[in-house]
Each structure stands twice: as C-alpha cells, then as structure tokens.
Amino acid sequence: MVSVMTSEWWRTAAIYQIYPRSFADSNGDGIGDLAGIRSRLPELARLGIDAVWLSPFYTSPQRDAGYDVADYCDVDPLFGTLDDFDAMLAEAHRLGLRVIIDLVPNHSSDQHPWFQEALAAAPGSAARGRYLFREGKGEHGELPPNNWNSIFGGPAWTRVTEADGRPGQWYLHLFDSSQPDFDWTNEEVRDEFRRILRFWLDRGVDGFRVDVAHGMIKADGLPDYTPPADAGSMGGAASAGAGVALEPEISDEGDGAPYWGQDGVHEIYRDWRKLLDEYPGERILAAEAWVDPLPRVAKWVRPDEMHQAFNFGYLETPWSAPALRSVIDDSIAVFGAVGAPSTWVLSNHDVVRHASRLALTADSLQGHGIGPKSPGLPDPVVGLRRARAASALMLALPGSAYLYQGEELGLPEAIHLPDDARQDPTWARTNGERYGRDGCRVPIPWEADAPAFGFGPADAAWLPQPAEWAGLARDRQRGVAGSTLSLYEDALRRRREFELATGTVEWLRGFSPDVVAFRNGPVIVVANTGTEPVALPDGEVLLASDDVSSGTLPGDTTAWLRA
Template identity: 55%
Template sequence: MTPAPHHAPSSVPSSAAHTGQPAPLSTPPSEARNRPSNPWWVDAVIYQVYPRSFADGNGDGMGDLPGVIAQVPYLQRLGVDALWLSPFYVSPQHDAGYDVADYRNVDPRFGTLADADELISTAHDAGLRIIVDLVPNHTSWDHEWFVEALAAEPGSPARNRYVFRPGTGDNGELPPNDWSSIFGGPAWTRTENPDGTPGEWYLHLFDTSQPDLNWENPEVHAEFESILRFWLDRGVDGFRVDVAHGMIKAEGLPPYAGFANMVKDAGDLPEFIDRENFVPPTPYFDQDGVHEIYREWNRVLAEYDHEPCLVAEAWVAPVFRLFRYVRPGEMHQAFNFAFLVSGFDAQRVTDAIQESLDEAAVVGATNTWVLSNHDTVRHVSRFGLADPTSYPEGIAAEDEQPDHVLGRRRARAAAMVELGLPGSAYLYQGDELGLPDHTTLADEHREDPTFHRTRNTEAPETGRDGCRVPMPWRAEAPGYGFAVGAAEASATPADPWLPQPEEYRALAADQQVDVAGSTFELYRELLTIRGELDLGTGAFEWSRFHDPAQGIVSFTVTTGGGKHLGSGEPIPTQTVLVLANMGASPTAIPEEYTAAVFSDDDALVNQQLAPDSAAWFMKQSAPEA
C-alpha cells in the first residue's frame, strides 16, 4: 500500500506576515515542484515515535501501537511526512526493545501484528509514510537462534550465527580479547556447559543480553533479507538501521583497549587524515565489509515500487566516512550527528553545515538534519546549560540543572535553522512541544542498561531515561493524558512507566495546539512554509548576514524558477533567508523581504533580531517571461 503524496496547505499561513509587509506568498502548484521526480524521502520531515513513551492506548502505563494510531491526526496536523518507529518487536526489553527476540512479530506490550498493519494503513490513509527500526548487529539472548546456540556444541552451525570464542589464560578463564562494551564493562560473557563447567565466551558490544551476530555467516545475510521482505510486503516505507556501522568486525578480532563512545566519536583519530587509506581506529565499527551488506539490501528494496529507503544510524568520524554509507547503490540517508552535536554555537553549526553539504555533494546524496533523539539529552536541556555546546551522557539531580526557559528559546531558534536547510529533517517526539529532559529523575526509576552497568565504575553514566519520559497530552489528566484512551475507559489508567516532571504540565499538547505563539504552532507554521516553498530541494547559499565570529548563522534557500510542467508558464522564484542570532548582541535584519516568521514574540527588538532568536524572511521574485 502506498500513501497519497503529502503536501502542506496551498498557501503560507497568514500568521507568517509579522512585519506589516505585503501579504504572504503564493506557491506554485504541486506539479511545478522543484524536482517532482525525486523519491519522497529526499526532502521529507520525519517524526520519530518512541512507542513506549508516545501514547498509551490501553491504560497500562506503557505506550503502544494503538496509542500511535490514535494520535495520527495530531501528527497529520503537525505537518510531518513520515513516522519512524523505534522497535516494537517481541523483546524482553532489557534495552528498551533494541534486544529483539522476534523480528516478525509485535511485543504484546505494544499490541499485535494486526495493530501494526492497522497503523501502516491508517498512516498511509493520512498521507504519512512509515519507517521501522531494524537491529542487525545483535539479537536478544531470548532469540530462538541464541537459545539454540547455547544448547549446541562449540563449532556447531548454531553457534556460528553468533561470535563465540574460547577464552584465553591457562583454563580459558579470561576473555578472548580486551574489547569493552559500549554500555560499560567487558564485551564478552562466558557461557556454562550443560554439565555446569565453564564454556566458551560470546561477544556483546552492548548489553550482556544482546549477543552480536556473526555477519561472516551467509545464513545471517539470508535471514535479514527475509526480514526486510516481511515488512516491505506489509507496506512499510523504509528502515532505520540501528548501529549501521557495526556488524562487521576486523579480521582476527585484534586487541583494542580503547572505549568507543558511539555518541561522541568513533575512537582516537590522527591529526592528519588520509581519506584514501584511512583505517578506522575501532576494530568493530565502520569496517569496509558493512557496505556490501547495504548493497545487498539496496537490491532488495529496489524490487519494490513504493520507494522504500534505508536510513543509517552510524556514529562515525570523520564526516566523509559517514557519507560513504549513502553512496549510490547503498543506503539512502544517514543521520547527521555532526549537526546534532554542534550545540548552540554559530561557528560549530556553520562548520557542521558546510562540511555536510560538501561531503554530500561528493557522493551525490541528500543531507539529513536532526537535533535530538532517544539516545541524546534533549536539545532544550543541552542548550540551557552554561555551555550550550556541551554533550552530557544524561543529566541527574546532582548535576548542573539547565535553564529550560533559555534552552527552549534557543531550541526554537535552532528549529528554524534545521527546518530551513535543504534535505530531510528528523524530529524527535516532543521537539514540537519544546520538551526538556527529566533532569531530576530518581535513580530507582532508571531502566537504561548504561546506567546500571556503569553505576559502580570509575566512569558512571546517567543514561538515556531522561529523554525517554512519556509525552504529555492533557495538562489536567492523570499522567498528563499519556493514556490517550482513558477518557473512554472506565478504569483508572496506570501511572506512566517513567514519571514525568511537573514542568510537562504547561507543555502538554492541549496547552499548545491552536495556541498562538506556542512551540507546536511555530513548528506547524515552519513545516507549512517548508512544504509550500519546497525548501527541502532548494538551492543553499550563505547570506551576506552570515558572521559566525559574531554569533550569526544566516543562509538563503531559493526555489522555483523554470516553467510549469503542464502549462509551460514561468514559475516565480521563492527565496527564504534564515537568520539565527547565537551571539550576545542584537543584529540587523533585511529590509527587502516581503514576509517574516520569528522564533518567538521577543525576537524582534527595535527592528533588530535579539540574541537567542531566529527568523525566516521571505520574498518572491516575478517570473521571467
């Protein structure tokens, strides 16, 4: 099933005209869009749904697929083009579903396979595409393959689906090598033989409950191609690939005493980078062999006519290594983490944008832009810290507490940069409400294995629970309306699986939808204009206002021109100037533009753009005859 094309309304909303200038701009009809033959994902705005925290359809305290179905009208109203769903597969949930026990079924906590089919159908009927998560680096230890492997003999075909090795030391009592888990502690766990004696060791780059698959085994390749087809046949429109830079390990599993932090870097990099002969410093990430896997998968997706896509979650450095994943014939998109980690700093944002545009051009790929996701401290909280470029692993009650008023102001400005850039944009659920992390969550509520595996080590990590707190839908309802079906149910809903901070009350959706000046309405307006003017496929250029040394990020995106495909009539040229003030002083604004949108009501002061603010300025040029 393929959804109908999703377009924003047919004119820039009247609220865009804040300057007393002429009326908002008209827009060419859809058949005259810049590049109508592009696949849908080239300029899509994709909304990440974290199912356990988005909406609870049955009142048990855990989000689920019926809850997502119930909120499709909300997402349609927001104006996004697609939903990306974090894992909802059968799982013991030791790592929030990223430990998959059955890739072809829905965990009962989240609903049924019929619910998944209904969600796909409902989204498509609403003009929304569906991307699902795929976790190919590892399975759950509850997966039938691993259960079989533990019961099998060393060297058996069942064990060859995973990475089993004998130990070192006099009696095999030491791990096969010195690799560390990304979640803390060793990356190896020893098994026990049926007779109770110590056995082989298995590799798990993440939690002990997540054994790594052996991608040197053709059976693993065949299984995942089958999984792709299973979901493509049900109508999904793409796959976000978890740890896309993993799977292949360096030959011989060589020693590596370092610690690879996925979120910040890919290991220690030399000062001089030889692009042609670069060797990844981490022997279990970004190995060349992963690219053959994605060429195989690309060929599978090419069998389907609804333009499905592959999206890489690949925390690799330098940036040119990331864009190798989106070379022709491989993946279609890769998350731009350089932009995400640049913080609220004009020079760092400038560098991230320019380098991303340059490297994308080398391989002929589109760019993606993202500010937050389920693995990062939300940008409202990061931008409210004393150093808005810092990147904490989590924020606890004993840490510096962010200024969320300042952080939200900066987040609204950053959204105007993100959504103004050509390419595809990703929103994390709650970005459109200006949600912060829960920065005072009590330890007894934490579930992230990162927290539990590192809490008694020299480098404890707070973990990611703070950004995964359930969404607030209604300010005065229990759990802020997280149980979206509670109004029709007779039973009192259970408390949400993670407690929500008090500040979520004022940020609930019912306090923002249709409320002028709210963060939701700002996002909706930006998405409408972005769709109207086709900014995602526009031409980028730094503007004359751009001055990162003074804290100013500014660029233009130009669309239109040429002639209508049907009538041959000339098309007006549309230009949007994005101006973000990340500095300490007000800055001048252009005078020659005909309409404007500001990040908040205090952004324009004495005809200057205030610090921590942003604006879009728009003008339309008469078409050439």
Template identity: 60%
Template structure:
C-alpha cells in the same frame, strides 16, 4: 577564532522527486507516545489514535523505534523475534491498522531494524547455547575460547559501549565454564556474526516480511558495528574504542569494516525491487562526514544520520564548519544531508541548550545531582535552532515531544531508571531515560496528562510537563507547537527541503549566521545586541512578537522573504 568565509560552500538542489530527499520524519518512541490500554506502556493502537495530530503537525513520515518482540532489557533493542510485535505494544493486526491509517493520512512509515545483535532470548542464541563449540548454531554469533591457562580471560580487550567488558562467559550443560560470546552492548545482546551467509539470508527475509506489510523503509541501528575485523584482534588503543574513524589510521576492529558495504548493497536492491520508493536510513555513527558519505553512495543507504550536526555545539564557527562539511560530503555522493537536534539517545535540545557547558549529548544524561539547565533559555534557543535547521535543504528528523518544547526529565529518581547504562556504570552515567519519558497530551487528564486514562506510566513525568501538554498549546499563538506547525507548513510550501543553499557574507561572524535558500533569507543572532535586517517580509520568527522594526534580538531566528 574568526570564521573563514573562503571555506563557505554552496549547495545546488539535488532533488529528483524522491520523497526521502526532503522529508520531515518524526521519530516515535512507541513505549512513550500514547497508551491505549492504560497499562503504563505506549502501544501501536495508541499511535494510531494520535496520528491525526501528526498529520496536522505537517510531517511526511514516522519512524518507529523498536516494537518487535523483546524481553525489553534495552527498551526493545534486544530483539527476540524480528517478525512479530511485542505484546507490550499490540499485535501484527494492530501494526497493519496503524500502517493503513498512516497511509490514509499520507504519512509514510519507517521501522527500526536492529541487525548488529539479538536478544539472548532469541531462538538463534538459545540454540547456540545448547550446541557444541564449532556448531552451525554457534556460527550465528561470535563464540570464542577464552585466553589464559583455563580460558578464564576474555578472548580480546574489547569493551561494551554500556560499560564493562564486551565478553560474557557461558556455562556448559555440565556446569563447567564454557566459551565466551561477544556483545558490544549489554550482555543480553549478543552480536551476530555477519561473516555467516545464513545470517545474511535470514535478514533479507526479515526485510521482505515488513516490506510486504507495507512499510516504506527502515532505520538501521548500529550498522557500522555489524562487521568485525577478521580474527577479532585486540583494539590497539582501547581507550578510544568508541571513537570515530581517523583518516590515515586503520579502522577500529569492531567498527567501520569494509565488509558491511556489500550487505547494504543487497538490502538496497531488495528495497528498490518494491514499488513506492522505499528508503533506508543508517544510524552510522561514522566520522568524519567524508567517511560517512561512503555509506550513502547511490547503491547503499538512501540517507544516514548526520551525527556531526547533532553533536555540534550551538556556536557560529562550529555550525558554519559543520554545515560546510555536511554539504561537501553528501553532495559529493549525490545524497541528501540529514539534520537532527534530538532523539531517544541524547539530552533533549531544549535542555541541552539551557546554559550548561561541557554537557555531553550522548547517553550520559542529566541527573538530579547535576547542575540543572535554565529551562527558559533552553527553550528560547531550541526554538531558534529548530527554525534555523528546518530551513536547510535536505531531510529533517524530529523527535517526539520536541514540537511541545519538552525539556529533559532531569530529576528522575534512581528507582525509576531502566537504561542499562545506569546499572552497568553503577549510576555514574544516569543514562537516557530522561529523554524517553511519556508525552503529555492533555493537561490534568490523570497523572500522566493524557498519555493514558489510568495515570500509569513506565517512567513518571515531571510535574512541569502539564504546562507543556499538547492541549495547552494547540491553537495558542506563540506556542512551540504552533511555531512547528507554521514552520513545517512554510517549509513545504516554499520547498525549502528541496532547495539550494548559500551563505550570506554580511551575516557570517561571531554574532550571527545567515544563509539563503531560494527567496528566503535565514538569520540567527548568537550575540547579545539586536541585528539589523534588510527590508522584506518576515514569514517565520522563533520568538513570538519579539521584533523591533527590522532588528533581530538575541537567540532568535528569522525567515525573511526578500
């Protein structure tokens, strides 16, 4: 289908000095970043010890996935104490030291906040289990009597996003069956009741606790799930329970409820009351983007993840429409667009782009019995996709290890898998472990390639990771690491994150996409034949040494100063 050039948009810079409008934010998955004590689990001192490498990379901020106290049933997204560090990762003193070192290096720190659900080991939930139906303790969560003659059926037809029903029945102290509790995710993650003002008050105190320790903001997990429709009615179309908002139709009863917005306005007011331009990013899986933009109005989230872009296939028509939709939606409320290609929940883009068709980008993963991606093709396309995306105005999120060109661990054996998705679907979905494997720092430095000194690792690295280690790429011309360093340096110098955007018609079609950001022309070749380029200075190129005059070869992106 030809691209409709009349649909092309322009973006004018909306940069007002706020760092988060143009920042490059690096996601750290703490258990897999760096391990200081050799127990096989990454930790906060490990992060502190490697912060210099992130400063050299050129990022503006780090975002830490969960490190708070947790039984680790879902890799820390099951929090049992929101005001403490899990001993797996260290102590509050270790956290303070990490923040201090990051700030010394001019790196801001965002932390994950998980407000939709707690661990079933949280004191709040344990108190609820010990209390009677209708008690104040149970009002912190969604406890309901079951349906059927003896309450033996779940209260409604909702499904868990990890597979199976979204309800688990409790057992009374006398051994008889009790009420049911709601969990949109694992049964060890009961959903909080955000209609209860006490829950709101508790989380406002949690926000202040971390802001007082110097954090620069929060990434908020699953905010669109927090509020539920009154009375928790059945989903009218349970087969699409996880689908997005459809314009003209009511929101699904477990997602996208209007009552969440006053909560976020209160949170934003708290952040704004602190010095230093604190920021809040929502993991709001809300589509279309025109609906998502309602979450980043001036008094709510500062920014939200752009899942439309993350989920887009790397095809010109799809990207053209996605970028248009992004600028239209976010510019309409004065918010920056965010751009991201990989994170801890999806297949790494160096594998996702490796020639597999119909491959999901969410939590299904790639297992040893699935078709395997072409690693060379995947890396070539991933480098080009990264360079193309880094030139877009707005904020960019990087996932740890993508600067090394790390592929997914696609041959991880079943006995090592820890994602609850794998267990709850009896292995039909292999889950997200493949993108969460510990990082290789120094090739041959133990079985874990410098992740620690003992070789222990909570998930084993594939043998191929040694070749991707940071020490094998640092200072090596043409390496993926050096490409990222060069691009991030130029992005800052040329102020591309703060810039403007317009499509360049002669490079819009089935074989290429091109746009201008200030004095930089960005072109990507989706075709098989070289593309002619105008005269100008090549300042960044996704494939080292692969130009022929002013021709751009297949699967390549160029930044050209003209």
C-alpha cells in the same frame, strides 16, 4: 495539511521519530502501544510531517527497551499484535504518511531461539557460528578473548556454562550481556535478514532505520582496543561539542575502533539496496552510523547503498555560528558529492534532548545522559530559547529533517528522575556512574489536565513525567501564537510552501560573527547565536523563534524573512 507522496520523497522528507513505549498508551498499562500510535496519527499529519519512524515494537524481553529482539517478525504483546500494526500502517497511509520501522541487525536478544540453540550446542557448532563465540585467554580460558568494553559499561564478553556444567566459551555483546552480537560473516545470518526485510516490505512498510549501521562487521582477529577517554559511546566525534572537519578523501580504513565502521558493512547494504529496489514505492534505508568525519558518513549513502544517513556531526555541533556554518557547508558538500541529500537532526532517543543539551555548560558524552549530580546542568529558559532557534534554523535547510517526538512541544530532558525509576542498562552496568538515556524517553504530554497528561487513560507511565510538563502539553500549545508547537507547524508549512528542502544555501555577509545568515530561494534565514541583538535585514517576517517586532533579532533567536 497532509503531505503528498512524491518521487524520491526521502530527499526532502520531514520524518518524525516515534518511541512507541512513550508516545501514546491505549490501554492504561503505562506503556505506549500501536493502537495508541494509530489514535494520535492525525495530530502528526496536522503537524505537517511526511513520514514516521518507529523504534522497535518486536517481541522482546525489554532489557534494552526493545532493542533486544527475540522475534523480528512479530509484535511484542506490550505493543499489541500484527493486526494492530497493519491497522496503524493503513491509517498512516490514509493520512499520507509513510512508515519507517527500526531494524536491529547487529545483535539479538539472548532469548532469541537462535541464541538459546547456541547455548545448548557445542563449541564449533553451526548454531554457535551465527554469533561471535570465542575461546577465552589464560591457562583455563578464564580471561575474555580481548579487552573490549560494552557500550553500556563493563566488559563486552560473557562466559557461558557448557552443557556439562564446565565454564566454557565467551560470547561478544557490544551492548548489554542480553544482546549477543551476530557474526555477519555467516551466510545464514545474511539470509535470515533478507527474510526479515521481505516480511515487513511485503506488509507495506516504506523503509527501515538501521540500528548501529556502522557495526555488524568486526576487524579480523578481534584485536584489543581502548577507546579515547573522551569518546562518545557509539563512536563518531570525540565529544558532544566537537567540531566537524572536512577531509578531501574518504578513507577505507576503520574508525579506530575495530568494531565500528569496518568496510565490510557496505557489502551488506548493497545487497539490501538491491532487495528494496525490487519493491514499488521507493522503500528506503536510513543509517544510524556514528562515524567521523562527515566524508566517512557519506560512504553509507553512495548511489548503490542506503538512501539516508543521520547527520550526527550536525547534531553534535555546539550552538555557535562559526561551527554551524562549517558543518552546514561540509554536510551539503560531502552528501552532495555522492548524490545523496543531507539529513538534519537535533534529538533522538539516544541523546540529551536539545532543549537541554544546547544550554549545558559542561561536556556530556553521547549515551552518558545527565541527572541531578551532573556538572553544568542547563538553564531551562536558555535551553528552550536555543532549542526553538536551532529548530527554526534546521528546518530551513535543504534536505531531509528528522524530528524526535516531543521536541515540537519544547520538551527538555527529564533530569530529576528517581534513581529507582531508571531503566536504561547504562545506569545499572555503570553502578549509577552514568545516568543513561531515560531522560529523553519519558512519555510525552498530550492534555494538561488528563491522567498521565493524556499519555494514556490511566495515571500510569513507565517513567515518571515531570509535573512541570503540564504547561508543555499539546492541548496547551495547540493554536497558541508563539508556542513551540505553533512554531514547528509554521516552519514545516513554510518549508513546504517555499520548497526549502529542494533549495540551496547562499551565505549572506555583513553580519556579526555570532550570526548564521543565508538565503534559500525566496527566504532569508538569520540565526543569532550570541547574546547581543542584531539588526534584521529588510523583508517580511515569515516566522521567528522569539519576538522580533522591534526590528532587531535578539540573542538565541532565528527569523525567516521573505527576501
């Protein structure tokens, strides 16, 4: 059943992230594309989602899987053409699905015409003023302007060779050296992104997920900064298992890091919100803002700014009832205080898939990834049980939910990728010290017995697919009672049927400390994060992540009951 486009749809939407190069390949080159996406959209409509979010498909050298953009208003030939995009968008709208696209405003590719112009221009020129070029320190400018490190490892500055052959200025790149940061104090940069927004809005997109929405503005003077050793790569909570504390005031100060969470970003989003509000159909902005604690995230979704911000505090919460109760309460309170819906998310293209992450027995910092030599590798059976339970819990909460492609199949992280297959810049820039994000980006399986598990018509995939994924293919799970796919379909259908996304959380008492139990409208939700079974309350079982026919709720299991 497809969704109905309703007023303020984004407050309750279930939004499905498509990572284009790993979703569906139409031509057999091993890389997913827009025609492939279009062909599989009916499957997503059947799943019961309301919208899709596409990671970048723009013209790009693909040094960072498309997050290095060379042309913001065209499609990379890897993925097709603008006509392919238009056809995909029309098919999504025909099916009742909205389409959100990624926008990458913090940095461009070094192949962007602007940066090529900057390299050819002189220091102090208008062309260089679009980026963050600075003179180096030291007697001959041989040292970088400050001590910042790249998110992908290594220094955040690269020195250029000037037109006369001499070593020259340095440019900032918080990510790979092929991704120079824009200078957002430059009005020409702001005008260009207004043009880009209008280009896609005029084409009919329903909104934008804004990459690195807590970046863009850097502290005056670009002061030195050394992040804590246990900090995740993108900021936010200190570690993947960090709890989230509720603070009574929303600070206007930065995030500690002088390149994250600076207050000047909000002026940009107020400007963009006015622009989007000119268009009919409730076009939206969703923020990727890795800031902590939660009250600071709420600044991104004040009434005149963005519509949604990803709730990374929830994503990073361990599988622990006290921690989950706390982050759910805090999320509803802080987002509600500014009139915004809470969002809920467990996986995306930058984090270890939750079917593995929730069973790790050692810390894994966001962005570092896991591989064969990582400590505390997960038990796949425990990981899948917890993932199913966590997803059933998440989809019962009021607000908007984000799903990452393949999680509805129970896909785990692909841990045992060959070293020579890894493509994340993090792997190369840290000399293999960090595995990076390739493990969550492997092309997903559609048909168990088809080439590349149905990813494409040829036996080709840009990252190798684990052989054991055949058993998780969509055709093996479709219509099978108890499968992870059926669990997601049932949860999304019941979520709509009982209007849980517009409901409230009423905590229920009398349960074990390991249990999360609440009522949302006519539905009682009980999640057991412990190891010992607990008695189920009275009521008709609507769905369960594992067998509850005995009348008890096993460990690592969630059930919904009609009150």
